[in-house]
Amino acid sequence: xxxxxxxxxxxxxxxxxxxxxxxxxxxxxxxxxxxxxxxxxxxxxxxxxxxxxxxxxxxxxxxxx
Amino acid sequence: xxxxxxxxxxxxxxxxxxxxxxxxxxxxxxxxxxxxxxxxxxxxxxxxxxxxxxxxxxxxxxxxxxxxxxxxxxxxxxxxxxxxxxxxxxxxxxxxxxxxxxxxxxxxxxxxxxxxxxxxxxxxxxxxxxxxxxxxxxxxxxxxxxxxxxxxxxxxxxxxxxxxxxxxxxxxxxxxxxxxxxxxxxxxxxxxxxxxxxxxxxxxxxxxxxxxxxxxxxxxxxxxxxxxxxxxxxxxxxxxxxxxxxxxxxxxxxxxxxxxxxxxxxxxxxxxxxxxxxxxxxxxxxxxxxxxxxxxxxxxxxxxxxxxxxxxxxxxxxxxxxx
Numbered sequence: 531x532x533x534x535x536x537x538x539x540x541x542x543x544x545x546x547x548x549x550x551x552x553x554x555x556x557x558x559x560x561x562x563x564x565x566x567x568x569x570x571x572x573x574x575x576x577x578x579x580x581x582x583x584x585x586x587x588x589x590x591x592x593x594x595x
Numbered sequence: 596x597x598x599x600x601x602x603x604x605x606x607x608x609x610x611x612x613x614x615x616x617x618x619x620x621x622x623x624x625x626x627x628x629x630x631x632x633x634x635x636x637x638x639x640x641x642x643x644x645x646x647x648x649x650x651x652x653x654x655x656x657x658x659x660x661x662x663x664x665x666x667x668x669x670x671x672x673x674x675x676x677x678x679x680x681x682x683x684x685x686x687x688x689x690x691x692x693x694x695x696x697x698x699x700x701x702x703x704x705x706x707x708x709x710x711x712x713x714x715x716x717x718x719x720x721x722x723x724x725x726x727x728x729x730x731x732x733x734x735x736x737x738x739x740x741x742x743x744x745x746x747x748x749x750x751x752x753x754x755x756x757x758x759x760x761x762x763x764x765x766x767x768x769x770x771x772x773x774x775x776x777x778x779x780x781x782x783x784x785x786x787x788x789x790x791x792x793x794x795x796x797x798x799x800x801x802x803x804x805x806x807x808x809x810x811x812x813x814x815x816x817x818x819x820x821x822x823x824x825x826x827x828x829x830x831x832x833x834x835x836x837x838x839x840x841x842x843x844x845x846x847x848x849x850x851x852x853x854x855x856x857x858x859x860x861x862x863x864x865x866x867x868x869x870x871x872x873x874x875x876x877x878x879x880x881x882x883x884x885x886x887x888x889x890x891x892x893x894x895x896x897x898x899x900x901x902x903x904x905x906x907x908x909x910x911x912x913x914x915x916x917x918x
Contacts, residue, residue: 540832552693
């Protein structure tokens with residue numbers, strides 16, 4: 531038993547639309563960031579830098595001890 | 596506020612969901628909602644499908660999440676943990692539920708895939724146990740599980756827990772034999788809410804229609820309503836059939852009780868029921884047959900009376916003649 535041609539066409543059409551739907555929440559999120567000027571990833575990078583600085587300081591202190 | 600919501604849903608996911616399933620199960624049994632259709636074979640199918648796949652799938656997902664993903668994407672762990680909670684929920688909800696919509700739809704529309712999903716549709720009753728009544732291979736290849744696990748690895752763990760809790764509740768309630776959506780159709784004041792509800796999430800009415808044994812009565816529609824948590828996928832893709840009634844019969848019209856092991860693990864084990872889709876020489880897809888009165892879960896009162904009368908007549912004819 532084979533897949534009907536009309537069903538096959540509908541699947542392909544709907545699958546293309548799905549790609550857009552998968553991307554939609556991500557696009558909307560970045561759209562909101564663009565409007566509000568939020569940069570949450572920068573906050574994370576900043577946190578990482580701070581953590582690295584603390585680690586370096588601590589290791590330096592330990593070296594000095 | 597968001598922290599509180601996260602905490603509540605996290606707790607719901609931990610023990611609340613188990614309590615919900617237990618309470619629903621007790622209610623369904625207390626009100627006799629399986630209508631004496633839960634015979635020994637069906638009990639074995641439901642219990643085996645609920646327990647055995649978990650023993651295989653959980654370790655596999657753990658292996659994939661803890662060993663395979665770190666090996667495949669070593670530098671990407673928690674890369675996206677900066678994504679705000681609500682956006683994380685939206686991303687996970689779409690990724691998980693849309694993938695499951697496709698997985699489900701393809702098992703109905705691609706003929707050779709149907710037999711992996713047939714077990715979920717074979718029961719002539721509805722209940723919360725239906726949600727996990729699946730062939731083990733169907734469960735093993737649940738594509739959304741692996742996609743969501745990858746998103747958790749990338750840093751969307753908390754949104755994933757929240758979405759999983761909400762999704763589990765919606766799908767369990769949609770399969771349940773308790774028609775919680777009925778008041779929305781009965782009271783006119785609730786109709787606008789019903790309109791939104793039945794287009795947004797799976798309700799018992801729309802999901803029971805998907806489990807109907809026939810599409811000929813205008814209520815059942817097993818050729819569509821593939822959505823699990825969200826129903827709007829069916830609306831968008833034109834596979835929706837919105838009903839505010841419940842089907843007269845559930846299951847598969849030609850189902851004759853395939854053995855539990857065949858339903859759990861076809862094609863590893865085959866059915867002994869001649870002509871079954873799960874039998875060694877069975878067809879890939881068997882055509883529907885007209886429903887018999889005994890298959891009706893909600894028979895018309897007149898039809899039920901006639902069927903009862905036929906049964907009485909048959910019993911009378913079978914009585915031995917006294918000498």
